[in-house]
Amino acid sequence: MLKDLDPLLHSQLRLGVMSLLLGVDSAEFTWLKEKTNSTAGNLSVQLDKLSEAGYIEVEKSFNGKKPLTTCKITKKGIKAFEDYVNNLKGYINN
Amino acid sequence: MLKDLDPLLHSQLRLGVMSLLLGVDSAEFTWLKEKTNSTAGNLSVQLDKLSEAGYIEVEKSFNGKKPLTTCKITKKGIKAFEDYVNNLKGYINN
DNA sequence: TAAAGTAGTTTATAATATAAACCAAAATTT
DNA sequence: AAATTTTGGTTTATATTATAAACTACTTTA
Numbered sequence: 001m002l003k004d005l006d007p008l009l010h011s012q013l014r015l016g017v018m019s020l021l022l023g024v025d026s027a028e029f030t031w032l033k034e035k036t037n038s039t040a041g042n043l044s045v046q047l048d049k050l051s052e053a054g055y056i057e058v059e060k061s062f063n064g065k066k067p068l069t070t071c072k073i074t075k076k077g078i079k080a081f082e083d084y085v086n087n088l089k090g091y092i093n094n
Numbered sequence: 095m096l097k098d099l100d101p102l103l104h105s106q107l108r109l110g111v112m113s114l115l116l117g118v119d120s121a122e123f124t125w126l127k128e129k130t131n132s133t134a135g136n137l138s139v140q141l142d143k144l145s146e147a148g149y150i151e152v153e154k155s156f157n158g159k160k161p162l163t164t165c166k167i168t169k170k171g172i173k174a175f176e177d178y179v180n181n182l183k184g185y186i187n188n
Numbered sequence: 189t190a191a192a193g194t195a196g197t198t199t200a201t202a203a204t205a206t207a208a209a210c211c212a213a214a215a216t217t218t
Numbered sequence: 219a220a221a222t223t224t225t226g227g228t229t230t231a232t233a234t235t236a237t238a239a240a241c242t243a244c245t246t247t248a
Binding site: 029033040041045048060066067068069 | 225226227228229230
């Protein structure tokens with residue numbers, strides 16, 4: 001039977017962010033923005049959602065005097081991603 | 095680079111319908127409703143969207159005097175599904 | 189023949205995604 | 219050195235989407 005897909009991950013931009021974060025130790029806002037080809041506003045909102053869900057950790061610091069936002073996937077995020085992929089397979093593997 | 099996901103397919107209910115239709119010759123409205131665990135209203139709307147996109151064909155007939163809605167995936171729908179899955183793999187494989 | 193069930197559609201509302209507008213500071217241009 | 223543009227974002231408004239509620243039309247059952 002088809003399993004429900006975590007609505008937090010079933011969003012192109014949030015899924016893209018999570019996918020990218022899985023492959024790195026941590027990532028900067030601007031890098032994610034470039035890689036996902038998203039607008040800063042949209043990315044900012046979606047990062048907040050992932051952060052509130054505990055799927056990522058967002059650290060806001062300064063690089064000299066410029067703001068620097070760094071993101072890192074959490075254990076919970078990795079688990080959620082894996083579950084999502086497993087459920088998704090029910091849809092796409094016939 | 096992450097490819098865009100067809101927004102028509104990147105919806106749990108519509109993806110579920112397409113997935114189910116791939117495995118059968120054709121399917122009745124009530125069967126899809128049961129399998130996807132959706133409400134009739136939601137299913138009706140989403141079938142319309144898939145139909146308008148040419149991803150499925152919807153045939154409305156009568157079973158005796160009861161309405162009977164039958165759905166069938168189209169070639170275009172199969173292609174769109176395959177493309178969607180391929181693009182999705184960029185997000186979930188690694 | 190009244191009530192309940194079937195098979196849907198239409199419309200209204202809630203949720204979501206996205207874009208536009210904005211902010212503060214830094215770097216660049218004139 | 220004052221004005222303009224760029225960087226790195228956030229906030230807010232709007233458009234899109236999903237979902238639920240209400241409705242239609244007909245049928246079956248009590």
